[in-house]
Amino acid sequence: MVRAPTCPICDRELAPSSITESPVFPFCSVRCKQIDLLRWCRGEYAVVDRLLPEQLADQLADQDTAE
Numbered sequence: 001m002v003r004a005p006t007c008p009i010c011d012r013e014l015a016p017s018s019i020t021e022s023p024v025f026p027f028c029s030v031r032c033k034q035i036d037l038l039r040w041c042r043g044e045y046a047v048v049d050r051l052l053p054e055q056l057a058d059q060l061a062d063q064d065t066a067e
């Protein structure tokens with residue numbers, strides 16, 4: 001079983017063609033590449049297991065403030 005390579009940021013499967021052709025490999029997009037750069041540049045994110053895409057992070061934030 002060969003698992004399709006996925007973006008380390010958002011876990012989206014990468015298109016086979018993008019693996020060799022994409023300038024942002026191993027990320028799915030420029031945005032995810034920038035998120036990864038930010039994560040490394042900002043020490044406070046070192047304790048976060050995975051920096052979530054903004055949209056998902058917003059959803060989690062809503063859940064946190066729902067109580």
Ligand SMILES: [Zn+2]
Pocket residue numbers: 007008009010011012027028029032
């Ligand atoms: Zn991604």
